[in-house]
Amino acid sequence: MKLLEPGAELDGFTIEECIHSGGMAHIYQVRYTDTRHNPGFPMAMKIPRMTAGDGAENIVSFEVESQIMQVLTGSFVPRFVAAGDLDRVPYLVIEYIEGKTLDHWLESEQEPAVDEIARLGASLAQACHALHQQNAVHLDLKPANVLFREDGRAILLDFGLSWHAHYPDLLAEQLRKAVGSPAWIAPEQIVGMRGDPRSDIFAIGVMLYQLCTRELPFGEPQTAAGMRQRLWMDPPPPRKLRPELPTWLQEVILRCLEPEADKRYPSAAHLAFDLTHPTQVHITARGTNVAGTKFSTHFKRWIKAAGMHYKPSPLPAQQIDEVPIVMVAVPHKDVTDATLYSLRQAVARSLGTRPGARLACVTVISSGQTSSSDESRSETNVHRRYLTSLHQWAQPLDQPGHQISCHVLESGDPAQALLDYARGNHVSLIVMGAATHGLMTQRFVATVPIKVAMDAPCTVILVKQSLPFEHLGASSRKRADADVPF
Numbered sequence: 001m002k003l004l005e006p007g008a009e010l011d012g013f014t015i016e017e018c019i020h021s022g023g024m025a026h027i028y029q030v031r032y033t034d035t036r037h038n039p040g041f042p043m044a045m046k047i048p049r050m051t052a053g054d055g056a057e058n059i060v061s062f063e064v065e066s067q068i069m070q071v072l073t074g075s076f077v078p079r080f081v082a083a084g085d086l087d088r089v090p091y092l093v094i095e096y097i098e099g100k101t102l103d104h105w106l107e108s109e110q111e112p113a114v115d116e117i118a119r120l121g122a123s124l125a126q127a128c129h130a131l132h133q134q135n136a137v138h139l140d141l142k143p144a145n146v147l148f149r150e151d152g153r154a155i156l157l158d159f160g161l162s163w164h165a166h167y168p169d170l171l172a173e174q175l176r177k178a179v180g181s182p183a184w185i186a187p188e189q190i191v192g193m194r195g196d197p198r199s200d201i202f203a204i205g206v207m208l209y210q211l212c213t214r215e216l217p218f219g220e221p222q223t224a225a226g227m228r229q230r231l232w233m234d235p236p237p238p239r240k241l242r243p244e245l246p247t248w249l250q251e252v253i254l255r256c257l258e259p260e261a262d263k264r265y266p267s268a269a270h271l272a273f274d275l276t277h278p279t280q281v282h283i284t285a286r287g288t289n290v291a292g293t294k295f296s297t298h299f300k301r302w303i304k305a306a307g308m309h310y311k312p313s314p315l316p317a318q319q320i321d322e323v324p325i326v327m328v329a330v331p332h333k334d335v336t337d338a339t340l341y342s343l344r345q346a347v348a349r350s351l352g353t354r355p356g357a358r359l360a361c362v363t364v365i366s367s368g369q370t371s372s373s374d375e376s377r378s379e380t381n382v383h384r385r386y387l388t389s390l391h392q393w394a395q396p397l398d399q400p401g402h403q404i405s406c407h408v409l410e411s412g413d414p415a416q417a418l419l420d421y422a423r424g425n426h427v428s429l430i431v432m433g434a435a436t437h438g439l440m441t442q443r444f445v446a447t448v449p450i451k452v453a454m455d456a457p458c459t460v461i462l463v464k465q466s467l468p469f470e471h472l473g474a475s476s477r478k479r480a481d482a483d484v485p486f
Helices: 057-069 103-107 114-133 170-175 198-213 224-231 247-256 268-276 295-306 316-322 337-352 379-397 414-424 439-444 448-455
Strands: 013-021 025-032 043-048 080-083 092-095 146-148 154-156 325-329 358-365 403-410 429-433 459-463
Touching: 013 043, 043 057, 057 080, 057 092, 057 170, 103 198, 114 146, 114 154, 114 198, 114 247, 114 268, 114 316, 198 247, 198 268, 224 295, 247 268, 268 325, 268 358, 325 337, 325 414, 337 379, 337 429, 337 459, 358 379, 358 414, 379 403, 403 414, 414 429, 414 448, 429 448, 448 459
Parallel strands: 325 358, 325 429, 358 403, 429 459
Antiparallel strands: 013 025, 025 043, 043 092, 080 092, 146 154
16 A cells, blocks of 8 residues: 555544554554544554565554554553554554654663663563553564653554464464564564463563663574574673673573573563562572573573474463562561561462462561661661561571562551552562451551552452460460551
8 A cells, every 4th residue: 555645534534644664564643634533642543564565464463453452451552543444444543652662772872871771671571561461462572662651661562463362363373484573582482382471571681682782682583593593592691791780680681581481580570570679689690600601501402492392371361370479568566476477477378379479578667767867777777677687587488489579668658658569569469467456446547457458459468467386375365466567
């Protein structure tokens, strides 16, 4: 289809200008001809290329994007407006969002700082997590398809190669080959596996590598054989190319780029957590190695990859639920040993049924507990003291397969601080002590656990205190009901 001229009309939309002309589609800014239909935001129309020389994937990709865009919701994706009939003129009208794609940072002469790289990566990971929660996987993440609003939120663009659990996979059915952008495609996509959310995590790793080194970790292979090498090959460690990079950032990047999906982050929320809490990143040989992976390791992977067959992954939302981020609110004031013991037992049970889950131990201190004039009450010393207590409390929970981090929050409103932390870190489960006020008191006083339970964005487990068997006896007769303060 030839380019539309400004002023042309199509199904009630007036064409304003062509803002992009790519290999698969033309994109125009448009408006409703009848201003009464104005949606309150600018719009863009995407029309697939359909000339004689264009491949069938253009139409198939349009069908995929059209069906997926109509069901996705949230701030991570442009709002859907309308879709045209494939039998007449296929088009897709969506919200037009002002912002900069990730290419802006890659093309800048000045290398982005580590803090900025972490911020961009965390925002992108959070957008992907929101997508995966809706049982969709992007599968074509690259710098041109990631837009950042002025407030820093990431927007995912171009869902033409995506996969949704609730719709037929038209690309897999009709094209019968791996589809994706060669520089960013994940190993499992190369062998035809679609639908694993960890494929998007791999692509994020490639972009983080680019931001850090200005190089692509696997180059730009043009053949299937060239792409297959990432089934067993690791890229040069980022710190080999840029020695000043911190070990925690290399650890994060190389974990994203693991050839086997099971060794990557189990969800984009886990990746976002590490990027927003760099001091809590568990550093292994991945983070410290600057020599690169040994030939013997690559050779063993090559042997394994020769007969590799990927199994279908569970639904993305189900996979996220199986490896949640668990938050435990640990009180620090007027707390009994029984409460601390009961919380630890409840957390141990929760982690025991969720291999790979992450545990965030959180305590909230009041703003008045720190002082700039008193050295013993300085913010640094107070936080260090409470962090030490949290680490001691969590030490018995430290087991292989689980990552544990400790966090001290400062707020005059403990309930709101816990809720904000849970929302900001995509927590799936909150474990906290149950208030033991009498029912009459609870009618008039909303305790911290009640406030959290009422407004939490996830499941909340309220734990009533109990003592271990060896402490029963006289102590149990002295047990008194008390609130659990934070």
